[in-house]
Amino acid sequence: MLRVAIVGMGPIGNLHADCYQEFALSELVGVCDINKERADAASKRLGVPAFYDAGEMLAQLQPDICGITTGGYEYSSDHYEPTMQAFEAGCNVLGEKPISNEIDKAEEMVALARKKGLRYGVNLNHRFTPLARKAKNWVDEGRLGDLLFINMAMWIKNPVESSPWFHLKALHPHTVDVMRYYCGDITHVQCFAIKGPGRSIWSTAHFNMQFANGVVGGLTGSYDIERGHPMERCEVAGTDGRFVLEDMFDQLTLYPAGSAEKTVITNTAFGPFSEKTFADTFRNRIQRFVEQVFQGVPPKQIDGSGADALAAQKILAAAIESVQEGTVVEVK
Numbered sequence: 001m002l003r004v005a006i007v008g009m010g011p012i013g014n015l016h017a018d019c020y021q022e023f024a025l026s027e028l029v030g031v032c033d034i035n036k037e038r039a040d041a042a043s044k045r046l047g048v049p050a051f052y053d054a055g056e057m058l059a060q061l062q063p064d065i066c067g068i069t070t071g072g073y074e075y076s077s078d079h080y081e082p083t084m085q086a087f088e089a090g091c092n093v094l095g096e097k098p099i100s101n102e103i104d105k106a107e108e109m110v111a112l113a114r115k116k117g118l119r120y121g122v123n124l125n126h127r128f129t130p131l132a133r134k135a136k137n138w139v140d141e142g143r144l145g146d147l148l149f150i151n152m153a154m155w156i157k158n159p160v161e162s163s164p165w166f167h168l169k170a171l172h173p174h175t176v177d178v179m180r181y182y183c184g185d186i187t188h189v190q191c192f193a194i195k196g197p198g199r200s201i202w203s204t205a206h207f208n209m210q211f212a213n214g215v216v217g218g219l220t221g222s223y224d225i226e227r228g229h230p231m232e233r234c235e236v237a238g239t240d241g242r243f244v245l246e247d248m249f250d251q252l253t254l255y256p257a258g259s260a261e262k263t264v265i266t267n268t269a270f271g272p273f274s275e276k277t278f279a280d281t282f283r284n285r286i287q288r289f290v291e292q293v294f295q296g297v298p299p300k301q302i303d304g305s306g307a308d309a310l311a312a313q314k315i316l317a318a319a320i321e322s323v324q325e326g327t328v329v330e331v332k
């Protein structure tokens with residue numbers, strides 16, 4: 001049984017805690033927040049000790065896994081410090097996204113995990129749904145033939161205006177990760193962005209991308225559209241077929257090339273593809289990390305790793321540079 005402690009007991013930390021308590025392979029042993037009320041409320045609800053200092057909790061509990069569900073500026077500035085503390089304490093870490101919008105800090109976090117031989121996962125939950133994995137199997141089995149293009153889109157309403165690039169930095173770690181999941185590394189980015197009606201930030205954007213394997217792709221995103229209908233769509237096409245994945249876990253369709261027949265997998269209430277709420281995507285992702293740590297997989301083989309999260313942030317940084325400079329930017 002793996003012992004898990006969590007730093008950052010906001011709504012998301014509480015969601016992570018519920019998952020660890022539910023799984024057979026993990027046990028929640030402590031929660032920490034610098035906000036005493038939040039730490040105490042989570043401690044009472046979950047029945048585990050409260051801490052107000054991450055270092056103290058790590059020293060006392062010595063957990064196998066530390067969940068880092070802090071937030072901060074652009075939803076990420078507070079992750080760095082406790083993540084570094086957790087690696088120094090010898091814990092495997094499952095952190096929240098974005099890993100960090102300061103690329104040098106993200107690099108330090110990934111480098112320290114590597115140096116210590118620890119497993120570092122990030123909650124890139126969109127790639128962990130059963131339908132997303134099914135689509136990945138189709139790609140790996142060659143059902144699409146040689147990959148050609150990818151079209152990705154995600155749109156929600158988020159009125160927060162805390163920074164000019166908030167939409168790109170906070171929403172698109174997910175979409176870019178899904179694109180990398182199916183098509184690999186991205187080498188070049190061009191991005192156009194607009195400020196939606198009444199907005200002062202770059203709230204809607206379109207990215208053009210070139211992948212290392214020659215695939216071309218587009219990503220459209222917005223913080224200007226009220227949710228109600230599906231909010232995410234991913235289409236990947238190759239010489240032998242094309243799939244469309246709607247809303248991460250809602251419906252997956254395979255359109256074989258040159259055929260009028262298609263395969264549709266709909267998320268039903270029963271069976272292996274049952275996944276009905278956004279919280280379910282957390283369960284699938286966190287469970288995968290727990291299993292991989294339990295099995296002792298090499299750190300390099302962690303799905304949705306810190307390195308994957310860092311790669312996504314580099315692409316977003318390149319996209320921002322592209323908007324600012326009006327150029328195509330090489331991702332380094």
Ligand SMILES: NC(=O)c1ccc[n+]([C@@H]2O[C@H](COP(=O)([O-])OP(=O)(O)OC[C@H]3O[C@@H](n4cnc5c(N)ncnc54)[C@H](O)[C@@H]3O)[C@@H](O)[C@H]2O)c1
Pocket residue numbers: 007008009010011012013032033034035038052053054069070071072075076078081082096097098123124125
């Ligand atoms: N993966 C997803 O789909 C998804 C969805 C929503 C949010 N998120 C991410 O989850 C994270 C948390 O979101 P939230 O809404 O719960 O944030 P929040 O700001 O409500 O909660 C974060 C908590 O961390 C605490 N904290 C900060 N630094 C700390 C430290 N050093 N030690 C102990 N506690 C510390 C804060 O006091 C706060 O209570 C964000 O990074 C966000 O981007 C991910």
